[in-house]
Amino acid sequence: MPKQKLASLTPLICLFSFGFAAYAQTIDTKAIYARAADAIVLVLAEASAEPGTVHQGTGVIVSEDVKIVSALHVVRGADRVTIKLKNGDVYDDVRIAAFDERRDLVVLKVPAFGLHR
Numbered sequence: 770m771p772k773q774k775l776a777s778l779t780p781l782i783c784l785f786s787f788g789f790a791a792y793a794q795t796i797d798t799k800a801i802y803a804r805a806a807d808a809i810v811l812v813l814a815e816a817s818a819e820p821g822t823v824h825q826g827t828g829v830i831v832s833e834d835v836k837i838v839s840a841l842h843v844v845r846g847a848d849r850v851t852i853k854l855k856n857g858d859v860y861d862d863v864r865i866a867a868f869d870e871r872r873d874l875v876v877l878k879v880p881a882f883g884l885h886r
Contacts, residue, residue: 810854841868
């Protein structure tokens with residue numbers, strides 16, 4: 770790139786960098802955690818092919834009708850999936866609503882409503 774074009778971009782790059790730094794300083798991580806923590810769940814998966822082995826992962830409640838997004842590799846091949854909430858509640862009637870092998874994502878459905886804020 771010619772020097773003149775690069776020089777004309779320098780003020781824009783600086784402005785963008787300072788703007789991003791100012792935005793980053795306004796993020797309150799404690800507030801984000803307080804708001805999102807109740808939506809984070811523990812995903813436990815058991816397969817009869819591996820007796821006594823429990824695969825664990827995390828998931829996030831993404832809807833009021835309790836759809837949970839998690840990693841597909843955690844529940845792949847499982848005969849039983851259990852969801853445990855931050856407050857200790859356990860749900861073992863969990864079904865796979867959708868999955869994407871390429872992205873290693875699964876949407877789990879729990880027959881409940883309004884478990885997160």
